[in-house]
Amino acid sequence: MKSIYEIAADAGIREEHLEPYGKYKAKIDPALLEELQGRPDGRLVLVTAVNPTPAGEGKTLTTIGLAQSLNAIGRRTVAALREPSLGPVFGMKGGATGGGRAQIVPEEEINLHFTGDLHAITSANNLLSAMIDNHIYQGNALQLDPARIVWKRALDMNDRGLRSIVTGLGPGNGPVRESGFLITSASEVMAVLCLSENLEDLKRRLGQILIGYDVKGLPVTADKLKAVEAMAVLLKEAIKPNLVQTLEGTPVLVHGGPFANIAHGCSSLIATRTALKLGDIVVTEAGFGAELGAEKFFDIKCRQSGLKPSAAVLVVTAKALKYNGGAAKDRLGTEDLDSLKRGMGNLRRHVRNLQKFGVPVLVAINHFATDTDAEMEAIREECAALGVPAEVSKVFALGSEGGKQLAYALAGLLEEGQADFRPLYDTSLDLKSKIETIVKDIYGGEAVTYSPSASRALAQMEKLGYGGLPVCMAKTPYSFTDQPALLGAPEGFTVSVSGVSLSAGAGFIVVETGNTMRMPGLPKVPAAERMALGGDGQIEGLL
Known part of the structure; x- marks a missing residue:
């Protein structure tokens, strides 16, 4: 790894705007974005994927590898990613730093406590909870109805036992009421931080948070509880984007971590805007499949901020198509053109959905070692029939060298200037x-x-x-x-x-x-069971 000062200098960030957290990660002072306001924005590219499968599609991997490859072909590129949550890290999905030769580093630190952002968000969320219960206990001047408090506590861990709880048990502990926990990545404080333009906007949004209703049925917000300034104090450092690097030294802003299945699934707006001032191309990602992450990126983040994405890259794998075509999990590494073709409907729908937002689409075929030439050709033929370009990506095995054809294809798409972005629906609808x-x-x-x-x-x-x-x-x-x-x-x-x-x-x-839960649970065999800390301080089983 290079020193974070070297990465910052390569990205055009002066040392005075850098707040280092050790040798290889740092926060960026908000003054940098203010200073760069006059600089034109780069081109914004969203990386999304087909529906996730047990084999993994490699969306974050492709985002990292594509950013490296774009830099390798001479396009000044910065990546913008979300921060991992401890829930998936110790649960089923694992970390979120890519893999092989397309990783962000230091991967263990990023996957664990990083710079403390998620802990700060958790603390701000739970401070508000504590102030709500204390307000009721101390006389309830706002006449909050204890039975209609909607604000829940948060924890950055999968813990199904906390989905529904009862608070106030025991003498002197306030009114007994039902409540629960959300995972931090699904909390509104996380969303507020990720959608805020600056500290002033953060405070405004925190003040608008609905905490419950009073005895007359009227809404009560966090500003009425006088909680906003204290919450902002806890988020003072968390609102600053984090700078790290890929294995090849590409700068990456990793900031915010809302899930896409139960939250809006995009990294912070502040990090995105900063990246757009630093790079000619910014490659970002939105969680899970395009029907969730991409839709929310376009209809929530871009709508609120005015961002205009220039293209979308849809990640697909032969394994994912075979799984969607009915192949068994233990047979995904075997050539099966029939299942592959049956699963093409998933690819087709995602491509057509992305086109509804007015952005050109490029398909990235994330290559696995077990993939066959016939499978790759079948996917290419399907994409050709859909009228969208497709390139095989081998960034896991080869790093930037394995993604150059994908990078050239994307650069060509951007040069054509086809984007005419538009959200899916008008907000005037009910x-x-x-x-x-x-x-x-x-x-x-x-x-x-x-x-x-x-x-x-x-x-x-x-x-x-x-x-x-x-x-x-x-x-x-x-x-x-x-x-x-x-x-x-x-x-x-x-x-x-x-x-x-x-x-x-x-x-x-x-x-x-359906049965969606905003506090996930651990799987039968959680990843935590495979982890160990050696006597030399080395972590085993995390990645």
């Missing part, structure tokens, strides 16, 4: 119409059903003046539907909305579908 537009136009569904509580919540939000907000769908990432076992590209299905909540500070409505 909330149910927005939900149904996503279900029908993106998922391929036929109808939406609502639980009685969800319908009441939507009606109340519109009555309170929040009907103009976009919607953030919480849905299984494994299927276009709300049923994880329905693979491929199903049609004619119904999506069930089970719950709805308001994230007024973040600026969207969270819509929970």
